[in-house]
Every structure is written in structure tokens, then in C-alpha cells.
Amino acid sequence: MNLQSRRSFLKRIAGAGALLAFPTVIPSRVLGLDGTVAPSNRIVMGAIGTGGKGRHDMQAFLGHKDLQLVAVADVDREHRERAKELVDKHYNNTDCAQYGDFREVLARSDIDTVNIATPDHWHALMVVAACKAGKDMYCQKPFASSVAEGRAAADAVKRYGRICQVGSQERSRATGRFMCELVQNGFIGRLRTVTANLPIDTVQTCDAQPPEPVPPGFDYDFWLGPAPYEPYTTKRCHFWYRYIQDYTPGELIDRGAHICDLGQWGGGHAFTGPVEFEGKGEFPKEGLFDTAIAYDIHARYADGVKLHMTDKAPRGVKFEGDEGWLFEHIHSGVLEASSPLLLKAQISSLGVHLYDNTNDHNRNFLDCVKTRKQPIAPAESGHRTSSLCHIANVALLLGRKLRWDPDKERFPNDPVANATLAKPMRAPWTFDAV
Numbered sequence: 001m002n003l004q005s006r007r008s009f010l011k012r013i014a015g016a017g018a019l020l021a022f023p024t025v026i027p028s029r030v031l032g033l034d035g036t037v038a039p040s041n042r043i044v045m046g047a048i049g050t051g052g053k054g055r056h057d058m059q060a061f062l063g064h065k066d067l068q069l070v071a072v073a074d075v076d077r078e079h080r081e082r083a084k085e086l087v088d089k090h091y092n093n094t095d096c097a098q099y100g101d102f103r104e105v106l107a108r109s110d111i112d113t114v115n116i117a118t119p120d121h122w123h124a125l126m127v128v129a130a131c132k133a134g135k136d137m138y139c140q141k142p143f144a145s146s147v148a149e150g151r152a153a154a155d156a157v158k159r160y161g162r163i164c165q166v167g168s169q170e171r172s173r174a175t176g177r178f179m180c181e182l183v184q185n186g187f188i189g190r191l192r193t194v195t196a197n198l199p200i201d202t203v204q205t206c207d208a209q210p211p212e213p214v215p216p217g218f219d220y221d222f223w224l225g226p227a228p229y230e231p232y233t234t235k236r237c238h239f240w241y242r243y244i245q246d247y248t249p250g251e252l253i254d255r256g257a258h259i260c261d262l263g264q265w266g267g268g269h270a271f272t273g274p275v276e277f278e279g280k281g282e283f284p285k286e287g288l289f290d291t292a293i294a295y296d297i298h299a300r301y302a303d304g305v306k307l308h309m310t311d312k313a314p315r316g317v318k319f320e321g322d323e324g325w326l327f328e329h330i331h332s333g334v335l336e337a338s339s340p341l342l343l344k345a346q347i348s349s350l351g352v353h354l355y356d357n358t359n360d361h362n363r364n365f366l367d368c369v370k371t372r373k374q375p376i377a378p379a380e381s382g383h384r385t386s387s388l389c390h391i392a393n394v395a396l397l398l399g400r401k402l403r404w405d406p407d408k409e410r411f412p413n414d415p416v417a418n419a420t421l422a423k424p425m426r427a428p429w430t431f432d433a434v
Contacts, residue, residue, distance in 0.1 A: 037065050039068070043068070044111050044113070045114065046071040047069060049074060050080055050117070054074070055086060057140070058087065060362045067366060070108075071108065072098050075220075075222045076217065077100070080098045080100070083096075083098070100222070101222070113138070114130050114138075116139040119223070121225065121246070121247045122225055124145065124153040125149075127157065127379070135162070136369050138365050142385070142386040142389065146422055147387045147391070147409060153379065154379040157379040163369050163372065164375070166379065168258055169377075171265060171357070171361075172364060175335045177354050177355075179266060181354050188326060189321035189322040190321055190322050190323075192306065193308060193320040194263040194267050194307050195309075195310065196256065200293060200311050205289055206235050206288040209235050211233060226423075226430075227247060229426060233288070236288065242254050253393070255330075256388075261382075263307065265381070266319055267307075269384075270381045270384065271380055272407075273388050274307055275405070276403055277404060281297075282295070291393075292393070292396055297310070299388075307388075317330065324338040357376045384406075
């Protein structure tokens with residue numbers, strides 16, 4: 001072997017030894033050793049609907065190290081670009097994908113979960129689509145825009161074995177859970193009445209609006225989706241949609257999905273509903289908005305407990321028994337009682353203890369994705385709460401007493417009322433099509 005060949009041979013040997021002696025350095029974040037979570041243990045999420053509430057949800061989820069948000073979808077280009085910027089800034093990269101069609105998020109095999117924060121009339125369709133795509137979902141309240149849609153979505157969650165957390169996060173407040181436990185353990189005696197105060201503190205009337213040009217970057221036809229076609233106007237979309245019956249019944253369900261949900265939970269009615277409804281309401285006589293601006297609704301459960309839904313303040317839920325009462329202010333969480341002793345009560349280990357979520361609704365969802373246990377606000381109870389609000393709205397619109405069968409989810413011998421349970425879907429949108 002000549003000198004040159006020998007030197008080359010020794011270099012190769014030395015190089016091989018160096019590789020054996022000094023392996024490639026792997027960043028600690030890849031192994032999850034620097035306080036982060038290894039990629040193989042992260043839950044991957046896509047966000048569908050990235051307006052005000054959607055961004056709020058995204059920020060809450062971004063605070064969890066075991067979640068990676070990789071994609072956003074919105075029919076409004078401005079919304080999704082702002083959402084992408086938020087995600088990229090959090091991760092200090094430019095990796096977040098953005099889509100105008102939510103189905104592109106669902107088609108990605110690397111995504112485990114989705115956050116659904118669209119207008120109400122899209123919720124049920126997207127829950128069903130996510131189930132079919134094998135995704136778990138956090139779905140904002142109210143769960144659906146009609147009783148029939150809610151049933152279809154809740155059934156899909158069960159059929160496909162998915163985890164669905166409904167965004168009725170008042171259940172995850174410690175004071176709310178404590179109040180409901182006091183009620184179920186008899187600390188106020190036999191429960192007689194649940195009152196849901198749903199005051200209207202936003203102007204909910206609007207003059208008739210002339211058609212306007214659709215803003216650039218906003219896919220208005222996709223925004224309408226299954227809802228009836230109407231010419232575009234600013235006050236029809238985004239925040240204002242909640243005051244138009246084509247999409248949702250207004251404050252009655254917007255706040256009711258929180259307050260009535262606690263009322264159902266504490267009263268032991270989370271998976272059922274009242275059997276009678278009757279009420280009076282006031283609606284705008286003209287203009288774009290047509291949801292109730294005043295209401296007083298009385299309902300009764302099969303066990304005799306009465307439910308009173310009113311627009312009176314302060315916002316919150318009150319439980320009245322034959323030995324006392326409890327009231328929680330929403331959303332402050334301040335708890336009042338007929339006696340100070342109630343607020344200091346101790347529930348024994350043998351007593352009724354409701355789902356304890358330690359005050360983090362989003363964290364509970366992520367934990368349940370991992371364990372496959374039911375979350376604190378599952379699809380079925382979300383459906384029951386939204387159904388209660390929809391039926392109350394029907395009672396106002398029809399202006400008469402209604403009988404309701406919560407097992408069959410029908411109005412017995414009442415074809416007029418039963419015709420309100422489902423909304424026609426504009427082509428091509430159907431549950432079979434997603």
C-alpha cells in the first residue's frame with residue numbers, strides 16, 4: 001500500500017470511528033426532554049372556523065404542550081390568515097396550513113382532532129363529517145341548530161366511537177359543579193324549580209338591510225351552506241347571524257347552552273328533557289333580526305321539577321328546593337345561597353359526586369382523547385340542552401302549550417310542532433353528502 005492510499009484508508013477508518021464514538025446529536029425537543037412533548041405523543045389538531053370564538057379556542061388549545069395545531073379552515077380569507085399568523089407565531093415557524101374548505105382538514109390523515117367553532121347551522125354537519133373521517137372533536141355550543149340535526153350528530157358520535165366535547169364550559173367551573181352536587185345531595189331539600197335567567201344585553205333589532213357586494217376573500221355561498229339562500233348583507237354574517245332564525249334562536253340558545261345546561265346537569269336531567277312547554281315571547285315586528293327579544297317560558301319535567309326560562313337579570317341559574325335555594329352568577333362564578341352554611345357544606349364520600357374537571361374544559365377534552373373516556377360535556381347532553389332551547393323557541397313561535405316526549409323526541413299528536421324539528425337543507429348539503 002503506497003503512502004497516499006494508506007493515508008486515505010486511515011482517514012476513512014478515523015471517520016468511521018468518529019461516527020461510532022460521537023453519534024448524531026438529537027435535539028431534546030424531539031425526545032420530549034426539555035419540557036416539551038415528543039411528536040409521537042402529541043395530539044394533532046385542525047381548527048375549523050377561526051373567527052372571534054374560534055381564535056379564542058385556538059389560543060386555549062395552544063397553551064397545551066401535548067397538542068400541535070397544524071391547520072386552519074375558514075370561508076373568510078381574512079379570518080384564516082389571522083389564524084395562521086397566530087399559530088405560526090406560537091410555534092415560531094410558518095408551517096400552519098390554511099384552507100377555505102373544512103373537508104380538506106378532515107381529509108388529512110395526520111390530524112387527530114378538530115375544533116369546530118363555526119356558526120351554529122354548520123355544527124351538526126361538521127360533527128357528522130368529522131366522525132366519518134375518524135376525528136375526535138371539540139364542538140362549540142349550541143350543539144346543533146335543530147332537534148333533528150342534534151340527534152343525527154349525537155348518534156354519529158356514538159356510532160363511530162368518537163370523543164366529542166361540547167363547549168358548555170360552565171360545567172368545568174368548580175362553583176357550578178359544587179352547586180349542582182349540593183342540589184343532587186339534597187342540601188336544599190327536594191328540588192322544586194330551576195330558573196334560567198337569560199337577560200338580553202345586546203341590541204337585537206336591526207332595520208331591513210339592502211343587499212351588498214360580497215367582500216373579496218369571503219365565500220358567502222359556502223358560509224350559508226345548508227341554510228336558505230338570502231342576498232349578502234354585513235349584518236347577516238359573523239357575529240350577527242345569531243339573531244336570525246334561519247341559523248339559530250338568538251339569546252335563548254346562545255346563553256341558554258350554558259345556563260340551561262347547568263340547570264339540566266344539577267337537576268339530574270342531563271340526558272332527558274321536560275315533558276311540557278309553555279311561554280310568551282316578543283319578537284321584532286320588522287327588519288333583519290327575528291329572534292325573541294323578550295320571553296317568559298315555563299316547562300315541567302316528568303318528575304315534577306319545573307323549569308323557568310326568563311329574560312330577567314342577573315344572568316345565571318337558580319335551584320329552589322323546599323329547604324333552601326342556590327344561585328350561580330354566569331360567567332363570574334359567584335355563588336349565592338339562602339343560608340351561608342350551604343356554601344360551607346361538605347359532601348361525604350358516599351354522596352353524589354359529579355364529574356370533576358378541575359376547571360379546564362379544553363384539557364378535559366385532550367385527556368379524554370387519550371383515555372377514550374367520556375368528557376364532562378358529551379355530545380348526548382349537548383344535544384339535550386340545545387333541544388330544550390329549540391323546543392322553548394317553538395313554544396314561543398306557536399304561542400301555545402306543547403307536550404314533548406323526550407324519549408321519542410317528538411311532540412305527541414302535533415304535526416304542526418313536529419314540522420319544526422328539522423330544517424330543510426339547501427343542496428348539495430346533507431348528512432349523507434359530508
